[in-house]
Amino acid sequence: MKLDPQAWLARPGIRRLLKALHADQGIARFVGGAVRDLLLGEEPGDLDLATTHTPEEVIRLLEAAGIKAIPTGIEHGTITAVSSNTVVEITTLRADVSTDGRRATVAFTDDWQADASRRDFTINALYADPFTGEVHDYFGGMADLKARTVRFIGEPLQRIAEDHLRILRYFRFHARYGDGAPDADALDACTARANDLMALSRERIADELLKLLSLADPSPTIALMHARGLFAPVIPEIATTERLAGLIASERAAAIAANPVRRLAALLPPDPATADRVAARLKFSNKAKKRLASAADPDLGLNPRALAYRIGSAEAVDRLLLAGNAEDAAALKDWPVPRLPVGxxxxxxxxxxxxxxxxxxxxxxxxxxxxxxxxxxxxxxxxxxxxxxxxx
Known part of the structure; x- marks a missing residue:
C-alpha cells in the first residue's frame, strides 16, 4: 500500500531535511504516528523518522546542511532536528540488548524488522518511504488498524516486563484507536502486571496518564482500567470513575476544551487535601498542583463571575464543569476578569x-x-x- 507523501513533503523544511539525510537512498522512513494518522485519513501530527544512520552521522549530516540538531536522547539514538521551524524526531534503528522494565540498553542496527520488533504495538511499527509513500508493515499493523484493535508485538507479558510503562501506553492507544473490546491477551497481561507500575518514576506515570486523559473521550477506558485494578498501585485514591463521563459531557456542552488536570480531579474525591497529596506523588508542577487542588474543591459559594474573580477564570470553569454547570462555565469562557479600578x-x-x-x-x-x-x-x-x- 502507498500513502500520499505530500502530507509531510509539503511541510516547511522537510525536503531539505530528507535531502540532508540522503533519504532517497532508502535509509530513512517515517514511522509510527505519522504513518498511522495518514492510514486513518487524518492529518499527521508529530513527525518521527527512523534511519540506519548512527546518531553521530545524523548530527554531522544535519549540521552540514545548516539544520539545527539537538541530541535530546542521543544515548538511545534520538536526535531532534529543526528545519525551517518544523520539528522532527530522528532515531537510529535499534535492537534491545537488555531491559529491566524501566530502561533499556540498545544497540544500533540497520535491520528494519529488528527495529520494528522492539516496538510495543503492531500499529506503532508501521514505516513509510518519505518519497513514494510505500508502507512497510512487519507485524500486521495495517490490519489491526483497520479492525481498530491494539495488539502487542510478541507475547504481551514479556513486552510489559521489558518496559512497565507499556501498561499505560496500551490503554492510551486503546482509548485513541481501539473500537470495541480490547485484545484479551493484552488486557489480561496488563491486569496481571499492574503492580509493575510501582517501579516506574512518578513523572513517567503522570505524563502517560495526562496524555490518556487528554483524549476525546477516555472515560470507557478509564472505567475499564479501574475495574481491572490498574490504578490501585499508584493512585489508590481513585474510588469511582463515574464523574468523568459527566465532566466530559459538560465540557462538550460548554464547548470548552478538555483539560487533563480537571479530568483527573473528576476521578478523585472532592477533597483538596487528597488532590494535593496525589499531585505531590505524581510530581506535578506547582501550577498543576494548585489547579488540581482547586478543582477538587466542590465549593462554588459565589456567583460564577465572583468565583472567577476570587480564584481565577480557569479554576472557576473547572469547578463549574465538575458540578455540571455547563452553561455558567461557557459564559465564563471568554469573560475578561476585571481588576479593581482603584488603589x-x-x-x-x-x-x-x-x-x-x-x-x-x-x-x-x-x-x-x-x-x-x-x-x-x-x-x-x-x-x-x-x-x-x-x-x-
Whole structure:
C-alpha cells in the first residue's frame, strides 16, 4: 500500500531535511504516528523518522546542511532536528540488548524488522518511504488498524516486563484507536502486571496518564482500567470513575476544551487535601498542583463571575464543569476578569491614612463591587464614596 507523501513533503523544511539525510537512498522512513494518522485519513501530527544512520552521522549530516540538531536522547539514538521551524524526531534503528522494565540498553542496527520488533504495538511499527509513500508493515499493523484493535508485538507479558510503562501506553492507544473490546491477551497481561507500575518514576506515570486523559473521550477506558485494578498501585485514591463521563459531557456542552488536570480531579474525591497529596506523588508542577487542588474543591459559594474573580477564570470553569454547570462555565469562557479600578493612592488622596485603614477600605470596596456584579461609572463611584465615608 502507498500513502500520499505530500502530507509531510509539503511541510516547511522537510525536503531539505530528507535531502540532508540522503533519504532517497532508502535509509530513512517515517514511522509510527505519522504513518498511522495518514492510514486513518487524518492529518499527521508529530513527525518521527527512523534511519540506519548512527546518531553521530545524523548530527554531522544535519549540521552540514545548516539544520539545527539537538541530541535530546542521543544515548538511545534520538536526535531532534529543526528545519525551517518544523520539528522532527530522528532515531537510529535499534535492537534491545537488555531491559529491566524501566530502561533499556540498545544497540544500533540497520535491520528494519529488528527495529520494528522492539516496538510495543503492531500499529506503532508501521514505516513509510518519505518519497513514494510505500508502507512497510512487519507485524500486521495495517490490519489491526483497520479492525481498530491494539495488539502487542510478541507475547504481551514479556513486552510489559521489558518496559512497565507499556501498561499505560496500551490503554492510551486503546482509548485513541481501539473500537470495541480490547485484545484479551493484552488486557489480561496488563491486569496481571499492574503492580509493575510501582517501579516506574512518578513523572513517567503522570505524563502517560495526562496524555490518556487528554483524549476525546477516555472515560470507557478509564472505567475499564479501574475495574481491572490498574490504578490501585499508584493512585489508590481513585474510588469511582463515574464523574468523568459527566465532566466530559459538560465540557462538550460548554464547548470548552478538555483539560487533563480537571479530568483527573473528576476521578478523585472532592477533597483538596487528597488532590494535593496525589499531585505531590505524581510530581506535578506547582501550577498543576494548585489547579488540581482547586478543582477538587466542590465549593462554588459565589456567583460564577465572583468565583472567577476570587480564584481565577480557569479554576472557576473547572469547578463549574465538575458540578455540571455547563452553561455558567461557557459564559465564563471568554469573560475578561476585571481588576479593581482603584488603589491605595486614590484612598490617600481622599484623606485616608496610609496603612491598615487603606487596606481595610479597599477590601470593603472590593467586596461590595464583586457582590454587586462589578459595576462601573457612577455606580462604582458610589461604592467608593460609601466606603471612604465609613472609614473617616
Amino acid at each position: 491605595g493612592a486614590q484612598m490617600m488622596a481622599r484623606g485616608i491614612d496610609q496603612g491598615p485603614r487603606i487596606a481595610k477600605t479597599l477590601r470593603a470596596i472590593e467586596d461590595r463591587w464583586v457582590a454587586e456584579g462589578f459595576p462601573e461609572g457612577a455606580a462604582f463611584d458610589a461604592i467608593v464614596d460609601a466606603a471612604v465615608a465609613s472609614a473617616q
